[in-house]
Amino acid sequence: MRKPKQQPRRSFRQVKIARERAKDALTRFLYGMKDLLGLPDDTNSDLADFITSGKQILSAIAKGDDPPETALASLTAALNRPVRGFAFHFLRIDKPRYRVSPDAPISRERYGTEVFINGGPYKVRMDLVRHVAEALREYLQLIPICGLIHSACQFEGCTNVVFGGRGNKKFCSDEHRKAFWTYGRQREYYQRKQRETYRVRKVTKKGVKKHGRQRQRKD
Numbered sequence: 001m002r003k004p005k006q007q008p009r010r011s012f013r014q015v016k017i018a019r020e021r022a023k024d025a026l027t028r029f030l031y032g033m034k035d036l037l038g039l040p041d042d043t044n045s046d047l048a049d050f051i052t053s054g055k056q057i058l059s060a061i062a063k064g065d066d067p068p069e070t071a072l073a074s075l076t077a078a079l080n081r082p083v084r085g086f087a088f089h090f091l092r093i094d095k096p097r098y099r100v101s102p103d104a105p106i107s108r109e110r111y112g113t114e115v116f117i118n119g120g121p122y123k124v125r126m127d128l129v130r131h132v133a134e135a136l137r138e139y140l141q142l143i144p145i146c147g148l149i150h151s152a153c154q155f156e157g158c159t160n161v162v163f164g165g166r167g168n169k170k171f172c173s174d175e176h177r178k179a180f181w182t183y184g185r186q187r188e189y190y191q192r193k194q195r196e197t198y199r200v201r202k203v204t205k206k207g208v209k210k211h212g213r214q215r216q217r218k219d
């Protein structure tokens with residue numbers, strides 16, 4: 001018998017770090033919306049368009065679909081907006097030995113249509129829309145390592161991202177939760193799904209006495 005190909009090793013710690021970074025990046029993307037205030041009109045509409053596309057990408061992924069090509073094209077365009085400067089200055093005399101803690105905060109401040117990122121010795125100045133796009137890109141690139149940390153609103157036609165809380169939220173807002181449940185059709189669908197899941201469980205439990213809690217775990 002041939003040995004199955006060994007999976008590359010992935011430590012728990014690596015996954016944990018990736019998850020933290022993913023959380024940070026996704027938050028940065030979602031918070032991009034608050035920057036819509038007080039922007040010149042053209043940048044405002046570019047950012048609003050990009051955020052719409054970004055949410056379409058995230059919503060599709062959470063539903064197990066490939067993101068729409070138009071939304072990916074919008075991400076590409078946003079990533080091509082300018083980085084306006086990169087500076088690097090050592091902060092101490094013992095230059096090469098200078099280190100900041102991996103937990104050291106990176107400050108990100110917006111001035112007009114630009115964001116200044118300050119991470120110890122380096123400083124980056126980039127277009128605001130690109131800054132939000134970089135956050136989305138970072139999150140998308142971490143998904144293969146740490147998995148999804150967001151889900152999609154279950155209300156039909158809504159592309160809002162559901163993130164945070166205890167991780168069992170299914171709707172972006174109370175309005176959409178209510179709207180979802182007032183559609184008889186959807187409710188029926190969910191009830192049918194639940195019955196199916198129940199049936200599957202019953203089959204799995206066959207031959208096992210009483211409740212699942214007393215079931216012993218095999219392997």
Ligand SMILES: [Zn+2]
Binds near residue numbers: 154155171172173176
């Ligand atoms: Zn929604």
